[in-house]
Amino acid sequence: MSSETTAPEHVFGDRVSLLAGLVPQFTWHVTELPDGVRVDLGGPLTIEEAPALWKRLTELLESSTSKTRVQVDNSGVTSIDGACTALLVHLRSELKARRVHCEFTGGSPAVRRLIELYGGRRRPKARRARPADNAVEQVGRATVAMFAELVSVLDFSGRLVRGAWFSLRHPSRLNWRDIGVTMERAGADAAPIVMLINFLIGFVMGYQSALQLKQFGANIYVADLVGLSVTRELGPLMTAIIVCGRTGAAFAAELGTMKVSEEVDALRTLGFMPLRFLVLPRLLGLVLVVPLLTLLADGVGILGGLLVAVLTLDITPVAYWGETLKVVEPWDVFSGVLKSGVFAGAIALIACQQGLATSGGAEGVGRRTTSAVVTILFSLILLDAIFTLVLGALAP
Numbered sequence: 500m501s502s503e504t505t506a507p508e509h510v511f512g513d514r515v516s517l518l519a520g521l522v523p524q525f526t527w528h529v530t531e532l533p534d535g536v537r538v539d540l541g542g543p544l545t546i547e548e549a550p551a552l553w554k555r556l557t558e559l560l561e562s563s564t565s566k567t568r569v570q571v572d573n574s575g576v577t578s579i580d581g582a583c584t585a586l587l588v589h590l591r592s593e594l595k596a597r598r599v600h601c602e603f604t605g606g607s608p609a610v611r612r613l614i615e616l617y618g619g620r621r622r623p624k625a626r627r628a629r630p631a632d633n634a635v636e637q638v639g640r641a642t643v644a645m646f647a648e649l650v651s652v653l654d655f656s657g658r659l660v661r662g663a664w665f666s667l668r669h670p671s672r673l674n675w676r677d678i679g680v681t682m683e684r685a686g687a688d689a690a691p692i693v694m695l696i697n698f699l700i701g702f703v704m705g706y707q708s709a710l711q712l713k714q715f716g717a718n719i720y721v722a723d724l725v726g727l728s729v730t731r732e733l734g735p736l737m738t739a740i741i742v743c744g745r746t747g748a749a750f751a752a753e754l755g756t757m758k759v760s761e762e763v764d765a766l767r768t769l770g771f772m773p774l775r776f777l778v779l780p781r782l783l784g785l786v787l788v789v790p791l792l793t794l795l796a797d798g799v800g801i802l803g804g805l806l807v808a809v810l811t812l813d814i815t816p817v818a819y820w821g822e823t824l825k826v827v828e829p830w831d832v833f834s835g836v837l838k839s840g841v842f843a844g845a846i847a848l849i850a851c852q853q854g855l856a857t858s859g860g861a862e863g864v865g866r867r868t869t870s871a872v873v874t875i876l877f878s879l880i881l882l883d884a885i886f887t888l889v890l891g892a893l894a895p
Contacts, residue, residue, distance in 0.1 A: 535568030541575025544583035574605030655852045662775035681784025685746040697796035701803025718812040722822035725804030734796040735835045739842035743875045747850040751871035754854025755864040782847040789843035790836045
């Protein structure tokens with residue numbers, strides 16, 4: 500049994516302009532099925548037809564209590580807008596809540612696309628949880644990630660060299676202002692903590708060695724041990740570790756935040772090359788200020804040993820200082836300063852590379868900052884070992 504509405508008696512849905520006596524433009528044809536009904540829609544479904552369409556859908560909902568299936572065929576629909584699409588999708592949701600199966604069929608690609616956009620398509624089934632990778636897959640993924648990171652580092656290095664060469668030919672294009680800012684933040688602001696840490700390092704070294712040297716009556720040699728260990732190794736290394744924790748992490752976090760917030764892309768759009776504008780000033784500022792911090796660290800480290808010698812070994816400050824000047828040569832101080840300059844370059848390059856490689860929002864910033872600090876610390880120990888071998892062979 501089928502029934503078809505025709506204007507004006509059985510076609511429902513006046514346009515809003517009833518005064519003009521206009522009849523609805525869409526058609527509504529209902530066909531009874533053994534287990535439900537099929538509704539054939541035709542014509543344009545626009546916002547002017549929405550009141551009439553809503554009335555027909557409401558009647559359909561009221562009459563579908565005994566139905567198990569409703570099929571809406573949109574083959575005859577010539578056009579549809581968001582208002583009527585929302586009404587059709589609402590119909591489907593209401594029928595689903597009443598355990599009545601409702602489906603949309605037919606229609607032009609544009610009609611189907613709009614209905615799908617409004618939720619007309621069934622939601623895909625949830626995917627099963629992916630099983631955990633076995634050991635071989637994990638090794639493979641780690642290897643691929645390592646090579647991808649290596650490519651990223653090489654690309655960063657190449658672009659940095661090109662930016663440095665451009666800055667040498669055009670010094671006025673370099674961001675000189677940030678060099679001073681970097682030196683202030685990484686140098687003057689870090690001086691108190693650098694002095695405190697290295698003073699305590701010198702104090703601990705002097706105290707630990709004093710207990711042993713005192714047994715052999717070699718109290719004065721505490722000046723030798725503290726002076727050489729601080730100027731050659733501990734001063735540059737501890738200063739670099741402090742700068743890594745303060746400034747290296749800050750560089751990675753700053754550049755990472757700029758990357759995920761698209762500030763780096765904005766600089767590139769404005770004609771500022773990110774490496775020349777952001778990385779080179781930080782690199783130069785750190786390379787210039789860390790050797791000065793190392794000299795400061797050497798001095799306070801020796802003072803820490805002096806305090807121990809005066810308090811526990813009955814050595815006068817004049818004797819301690821004379822022994823230090825006798826054993827510590829300019830080469831020892833220079834080697835430490837040279838180390839610190841290389842350490843500073845490694846800190847700046849690794850931190851900036853990790854920062855500019857950030858992706859994935861705030862989580863990515865934290866991940867890259869952590870990676871930068873860990874990588875820098877490993878690099879510092881590796882570089883220190885290399886310097887120890889090389890400088891030991893070149894020492895006069």
